[in-house]
Amino acid sequence: MNLLHFTKMHGLGNDFVVIDAIRQRFTPSPELVRWLADRHFGIGCDQLLLVEPPTRPDADFRYRIFNADGGEVAQCGNGARCFARFVVEKGLTSKRRLRVETASGVIEPELREADEVAVDMGVPVLEPARIPFVSDTDAVVQTLEVDGARVELTAVSMGNPHAVLVVVEDVDRAPVAELGAQIERHPRFPERVNVGFMQVLAPDAIRLRVFERGAGETLACGTGACAAVVAGTLRGLLRPPVTVHTRGGRLRIEWAGPGQPVIMIGPARTVFEGVIDLDQPRELPR
Numbered sequence: 001m002n003l004l005h006f007t008k009m010h011g012l013g014n015d016f017v018v019i020d021a022i023r024q025r026f027t028p029s030p031e032l033v034r035w036l037a038d039r040h041f042g043i044g045c046d047q048l049l050l051v052e053p054p055t056r057p058d059a060d061f062r063y064r065i066f067n068a069d070g071g072e073v074a075q076c077g078n079g080a081r082c083f084a085r086f087v088v089e090k091g092l093t094s095k096r097r098l099r100v101e102t103a104s105g106v107i108e109p110e111l112r113e114a115d116e117v118a119v120d121m122g123v124p125v126l127e128p129a130r131i132p133f134v135s136d137t138d139a140v141v142q143t144l145e146v147d148g149a150r151v152e153l154t155a156v157s158m159g160n161p162h163a164v165l166v167v168v169e170d171v172d173r174a175p176v177a178e179l180g181a182q183i184e185r186h187p188r189f190p191e192r193v194n195v196g197f198m199q200v201l202a203p204d205a206i207r208l209r210v211f212e213r214g215a216g217e218t219l220a221c222g223t224g225a226c227a228a229v230v231a232g233t234l235r236g237l238l239r240p241p242v243t244v245h246t247r248g249g250r251l252r253i254e255w256a257g258p259g260q261p262v263i264m265i266g267p268a269r270t271v272f273e274g275v276i277d278l279d280q281p282r283e284l285p286r
């Protein structure tokens, strides 16, 4: 038997398998991640999160993120709050404020009262080439041709790429699955993209649904919430702090404007601990 210990966590229903790769050996491959993330043949999650020792002297831990499709990505906001709760609950640190290395730089989560965690998610990136988004203008509102129709969006990177669309009517009726999947793989987003559908309720409140790259629609997306508030503020629709209502619950997003970091505040919950034998047959149906 080759036993792997894991913890199941979630941030507003965006769910994670979290693995302590400090106290046990774990080598992720795309096939292994896909199987662990599968809701029928494995454990089931939107993303798998790895806790590793840092590779830089100014960080406490290294945080790696894998989408359910097996691809490694550079940032995950709901995961960042769960990561911070995990390392404290597991006794890997006694610090309440952490410096966590990710593939897109250092983020700073801070454990607050009850199950709330605030995370400095860093400064949003707006230059198209760095998102990456193919465009010859850095206009806030960009136009994309999808299936012969013109779609308006704002492109933002929170360490991972986001396209934010404004939905005028009820976001519950937005074509998240169909349009989200088409924009996710649009050739103008060479690394694919997370697609947010934002309904503005007031300058300090939005409803948001996100079709996530590599996972499909999730109940909430932390970086998606940050990107939506940045996009809405730049478009003159929002005045932070903003309450973001997702299908899984609420996040508070603070942003003082271009060049400033985005602060995300919300819950992180542990659901259960488990052990899985990696030596069992791991085929997934095609």
Ligand SMILES: N[C@@H](CCC[C@H](N)C(=O)O)C(=O)O
Residues within 6 Å of the ligand: 014, 046, 047, 065, 067, 073, 074, 075, 076, 077, 078, 079, 160, 161, 194, 212, 213, 214, 215, 218, 220, 221, 222, 223, 224
């Ligand atoms: N659920 C996340 C984002 C996870 C990564 C994303 N799907 C990507 O591919 O960039 C969040 O809470 O931010």
